[in-house]
Amino acid sequence: MVQLFNKAPKRRNNFIKKTPALYKDRGAAFLPGRKNEGWQPLRLDRRLAFITCAFVLFGLIFTYSSSAFDSTSFFTRQLVFDTLGIAAALFLSQTYDRLQRLKIFSPMNLMYATWVLLVIVLFTRTQANVHRWIDFGFFKLQPSEIAKVTLVIYVADYLNNVSGKLAKNWKLLIKPMVVAGITLGLILAEKDIGTPTLMGAVFVFMLLVAGAKIKHLAIPAIAISPLAIHQLLFVGYRRERIFSFLDPFATAGSTGYQLVQSFLAVGSGGWFGKGLGNSELKLEYLPAAHTDFIFSIMCEELGLLRVVVILGFFCWLLIRGISLARVAKTHFHSLVIFGLTITICMQAFFNMAMAIGLLPTKGIALPFFSYGGSSVIMTLVMMGIILNMAAVDHTQNNLREDITNYKNRNK
16 A cells, blocks of 8 residues: 555656756746746546546436426526536636645645634524534535545645655554544534545555554544444434344334335336336435435436446546546645545445445535535535646656656657
8 A cells, every 4th residue: 555656766867957948938828936927728538527527417417407496496506516616626626736735725724714614504593403514595605525635635635745654654644544543523414424434544554655554543442432332322213223223124114214215216216227217215305315315216217237337437537536536647646646536536436335235324525416506616626626736747757767868859
């Protein structure tokens, strides 16, 4: 795991000073430390862009299809959310490398802003017995979705600054653990255990690929295990969910109702499904059919063979993201691409596993598909950042190759 993102020592670019004027002008827009003389659009990774567009398109289709009685309204609002998310993704895909150099957008400042939002949401009125949204009237902001992005960026920045030292000095793990602990603790205070579980796993994976030793992570894991046990077994409604997960049909009339209905939707789809829009379980039988359990409706309407294609696209996204992380030119870029990629893909796999009974039911959205403004917009923001970092690395690499070839041709 330690060698996953390790790079060979950087070579000194002695040829830059001898570069003809043509290449000096072109390099100024992209090479670090050079004054920009003109903006040129970055060339985005085609495969990631295709996956993103495909997910957005299919997400809109299934938002409309899974909404039983108010399809047009949900579809219209989801279209607005997707439009805002795509605009944000396109903007960040071209500018994030410049924005991150501004002090106001420093990783720690982003974390402070996130903590403020996470504290504010605790004093808002409850919705479905939880504090998760700040209601602006026309839009409900979910700060935990923002925390997914800012936590990954902060951890990547910190690990980049201590690169190569984690294995020798375990004390360097204290600061990121404190920051992550505060963030996940505030989210847990909203009565949300799904997001802290997801982001806790992402946090551990990022530490491991950055060189942290498992024995150094085992001690904090043992320390927080009593809290985890308390939240799962001594909080009434969570304990009931665990028991209903173990035997959903025994509680089919109460806590196990949603999972049983999900089983019926998934099983009744068969190999080829009932056809798009022909779901029966969405007709007030399966709660949250267009949000947390949209995957169950997809299984019912598409069938197993077609749903495997959707799963394959998430696997493709995971593989492509890790591939780009491994060839990134900086440790920071590789960790951000890796962290955001596994955040999206792990959330998708958690949601699918929940729908088919492999994990207890929890309010975790299916990225790109589940209806919701904050989730859709922040997922597309993640894709925009990934596209930007991949494009910057690709542009710098091609530029250096062009300059080297020019020098070789004129020897």
